[in-house]
Amino acid sequence: AQSVTQLGSHVSVSEGALVLLRCNYSSSVPPYLFWYVQYPNQGLQLLLKYTSAATLVKGINGFEAEFKKSETSFHLTKPSAHMSDAAEYFCAVFQNSGNTPLVFGKGTRLSVIA
Amino acid sequence: NAGVMQNPRHLVRRRGQEARLRCSPMKGHSHVYWYRQLPEEGLKFMVYLQKENIIDESGMPKERFSAEFPKEGPSILRIQQVVRGDSAAYFCASSPGRGAGANVLTFGAGSRLTVL
Numbered sequence: 526a527q528s529v530t531q532l533g534s535h536v537s538v539s540e541g542a543l544v545l546l547r548c549n550y551s552s553s554v555p556p557y558l559f560w561y562v563q564y565p566n567q568g569l570q571l572l573l574k575y576t577s578a579a580t581l582v583k584g585i586n587g588f589e590a591e592f593k594k595s596e597t598s599f600h601l602t603k604p605s606a607h608m609s610d611a612a613e614y615f616c617a618v619f620q621n622s623g624n625t626p627l628v629f630g631k632g633t634r635l636s637v638i639a
Numbered sequence: 640n641a642g643v644m645q646n647p648r649h650l651v652r653r654r655g656q657e658a659r660l661r662c663s664p665m666k667g668h669s670h671v672y673w674y675r676q677l678p679e680e681g682l683k684f685m686v687y688l689q690k691e692n693i694i695d696e697s698g699m700p701k702e703r704f705s706a707e708f709p710k711e712g713p714s715i716l717r718i719q720q721v722v723r724g725d726s727a728a729y730f731c732a733s734s735p736g737r738g739a740g741a742n743v744l745t746f747g748a749g750s751r752l753t754v755l
Contacts, residue, residue, distance in 0.1 A: 534679075557742055559743075561746075567748055567749075568643075568645075568730055568746035568747050568748040568749050569682075569730065569732075569746040570746070571743060571744075571745070574743060576742075615681060615682065619742045626672055626684045626687050626695060626698075627672070627684070627732075627742070627744055628684065629674075629681045629682040629683075629684075630681055631680060631681040632680075632681050
């Protein structure tokens with residue numbers, strides 16, 4: 526069964542600093558990987574997805590993530606944090622076989638300090 | 640093109656009452672998923688449905704919870720005899736089920752259930 530682990534439930538960065546949110550996955554078959562963002566009292570919005578094409582995936586709002594099979598990782602990065610990036614970020618894995626649902630990590634809350 | 644619509648956005652129930660949460664998927668989407676989010680936790684999968692069929696209900700509690708997605712109308716998540724531990728945000732998501740976006744879920748804004 527697939528799973529994801531997000532290291533760090535809370536990450537705090539200064540405005541303009543690099544954002545790095547970590548995600549490691551476990552999957553018995555080549556996975557599809559996703560990052561979603563959740564703003565307070567809202568639903569989840571898709572940031573980006575990896576579906577076995579390019580290993581470096583660019584998403585919305587300047588975020589990107591790199592799929593590293595050797596490290597079973599899919600870390601999310603953004604070169605320069607903005608105050609509006611403060612939100613909860615979820616990594617998720619989808620196993621491309623059968624009808625298994627999307628499995629989420631526990632989330633990482635990003636705080637941006639002015 | 641409206642997204643995934645969930646209602647009510649907020650629902651307050653007393654212990655022992657029933658809660659019904661509704662979800663209308665995006666136009667053209669035939670697959671619906673329900674997730675539950677508890678404070679400080681991620682999203683836990685509950686159930687996956689297609690029209691008139693439950694595909695995977697491995698995340699549903701064995702008692703008091705049920706879900707349906709009828710041929711006509713929204714998907715409904717029903718919680719009978721609610722208890723305080725049912726207080727959570729319930730999110731619905733939909734996907735087309737096939738094609739390039741088959742595994743991309745679009746989420747609704749959620750229904751927040753509070754049990755007094």
